[in-house]
Amino acid sequence: MVFEKLLKKIVFRSHATSESLISHLRKQGVEIGDNTCFFYPHNVHIDATRPYMLKIGSNVQITRDVSILTHGYDWSVLKGAYGDVLGSCGKVEIGNNVFIGFGATILKGVTIGDNVIIGAGSLVTHDIPANTVAAGCPCKPIMTLSQYYEKRQAAQLDEAYEQYACWRSAHEGTPPPHSISRILLAICGNG
Incomplete structure (x- = not known):
């Protein structure tokens, strides 16, 4: 067991455990609340290119293959077509007591409220209000938390x-x- 933990730490470094990933992201400047957990820290992508634009609340559960992006690279096509570099970024804020399902992607400029469930495979392109269950591509509210x-x-x-x-x-x-x-x-x- 000790050897396995050491090997994991060598191979995955800051993504070896939920605690090590959270510590790494906090050192970069990402705001993360208490009791947040990455179930598969080595299988998530957290865009920390602009760490000051990412806030994750307390009691957030993030599952496998989740991506959270604070910027887009779409400007590269515009640069090729028009010669201009038009930056693309937006703050992402995830509230408290949120579950983000397997394979979900959260794009720049999105706020997810408190007490929200994001379904597996969702593409979150717009804000999701508090006390909601949301899913789909694009992700939309499908019922209230009390209905769920x-x-x-x-x-x-x-x-x-x-x-x-x-x-x-x-x-x-x-x-x-x-x-x-x-x-x-x-x-x-x-x-």
Whole structure:
């Protein structure tokens, strides 16, 4: 385990762990709140070319293959066509208690409010208001957080039963691990 951590640190350097990436970004000038986590720090792209233009709040969960960009390179085409370099940048601000799903891209000039879920594969090109679940390409609000909460409450028991049934089918004759049984008991006890 120690060797694995050391190897990870050598190979991925500042992207080896969530803590090392956050420390690195903060040293560059990115503002990052407490309890923020990069689940796969070596598989994210955080544009820190303008660190003073990026703010990530507290309790933000950032998953694999997420890109957050504060600038664009579109000026290179304009330079080729017209000879002018027209810079392209914009502040990105991510609020508190935000989840950014697998493969999402957040473009320059975007503000994401507090208590937001960004769905996997989303391309965030415009601001997303607080207390929203948003997804798509381009990313748009699809429901309020309270609507999503009600939806998850309704689906939770069915999903727990399905997980239990799949385990039983795949591991015939073997009791499910405590983690699966505990989920079912907790849901049924609260139902």
